[in-house]
Amino acid sequence: MPPGLTGPIDDFIRHLASEKRHSPRTCDSYQRDLTRLAAWLWHDQCGEWRKVSSHDLRRYVATLSREGLGGRSIARHLSSSRRFYQFLLRERLATDNPALDIRAPKSGRRLPKVADVDQLSHLLDASPDDPLEVRDLCMFELMYSSGLRLSELAGLNLDSVDPKGGEIRVLGKGSKERILPVGSKALAALKAWLPLRTALAPEPEQALFVSRRGDRLSRRSIQARLSRWGVAKGADQKMHPHMLRHSFASHMLESSGDLRAVQELLGHADIATTQVYTHLDFQHLARVYDQSHPRARRHQYDGNDRNEKNSAE
Template sequence: MQQIKRFLDQMQAHNKSAHTRSNYQRDLLTFVSFYLSVQAQSATDKSDEHQAWSFDELWQQMPTMNWNELTSKDIKRFVMQRVKIGISASSVARQLSALRSFFQFLLTEGLMQHNPAKTVKAPKQPKPLPKSLDVDQTRQLLEQPIEGWQAIRDQAMFELLYSAGLRVAELVSLDLSPGLDGLSAGTIKVLGKGNKQRVALVGQQAQSAMQAWLLARAEWAKSDEPAVFINQKGQRLSTRSVQLRLDKRTREAGLATKMSPHRLRHACATHVLESSGDLRAVQELLGHANLSTTQIYTKLDMQHLAQVYDQAHPRARKTGKK
């Protein structure tokens, strides 16, 4: 147990939070409980369901632990057992990280000759899809009363995020030129990931909101400010400000949900995909380099997909022939 106490002391010296230290201590004791139980069961030829050890028992057993006896198989068995009993992938990954850090500490202390957890992989964590908005929620957000120049600006921002499927970084970095050179034709030029310029489509309602904002902007922007969206000082708006203004609009709309600019981008992709079923078109719309990225951010309505299939596939339609 002294080794774990010294490890936790070192964490404290490195300014790790009390919460982190508490998690690591619990994770290490959980592993020790599992390992000692498996060892005891092996000696008595019992099943692999390990018993629970109390902390008092662990304090007594820890001095007899020979850390050098641990192998990667022991760590893998622990990981498999955690998954088996329903521990989340993120929690198992944290526990495995605690073991790696602790064993690395023992290596530097000369108490271990290898790190048995170094090559053990954590279980894959599912990638959650971004939460979208349905059409009614989106309409409720966008169709709020507009009073004052900030509300006019906000309306243009939110319409543009939804219409063009922009990232918030693309929105705030948008310049009058060349960004809005094609606005009357329904396009804008934005600087996407990797400083790559791309053309985004703008719908009619977003165009109208943008035109209203450009008229209001002329009274507030500094003469040499290239940014399309500005703050009260006449300077480029920050991503943080966009989030705060969206929070305000969400409250005003009475939506019981946490909103973010990315949810509007995702809503754009989802609604286009649900209506068209064209994943490649959505890929271009979002400016994704790989189709696999688009598949992560979009979720196709299977009922709609079945309808499209029945209408489009030559072997899907019933001919009535025997």
């Protein structure tokens, strides 16, 4: 591809990293999206960003849709383009923002998959067979106990957890720190893991969860270990880290009904993000309604009720 397409992308990514202080992961996401767009433009014989029109971007959106991308993924691509063109306008490398008025196609909102309480209890009550499984159990208890993201769990250090206070300090999205409560089961699992960690990790290592080699456990390794744990302990569905976070949110909301509190625990900036967990089924709501409202309990006829009704008629 020509420098007229790739050069501004590189400048934009440096801008995000140095001036906006975005994480490497966020910068990589922008780089992938914009490089994909640049490749499409070059194939379409367009070699400069200032020549791109709204019509071009609409055709690009149609291409992404034909390639199987969903509405949410296409919306992210458009968001990357809008942000990029804001930078180009500032640098006087473009005269308008062709992505401003383009909307992604709508796609059905996918509800997060959750595990029921009984299944999670079965998995988390299983006994570990070796020191690494003691570590794994501690990780999974913490994720379910406090609703941690995978990146938050992987980033925990020894000083992130206060066992006496029953609290954990995590660094969430946008480098926002929050303090979360830790349940007794997770604290017990932590107490079992820490002595074993000492035997694996060298003195300078601060990571709470380390590999067999003694270095910080990667996100990919945590995913693999949870999947392995689910298979070994008899889960009836594939286990992944976000399922534990989703299950935490769903179970908390079912029990408390306090959407705002669940939002704070999850670290969501917008309560609309948390509202996806309000997908309680009608049977559950009806059962709570019947049990809670003294004048709303619906009368359910059994055979005798029907006989009495018929005789009365």
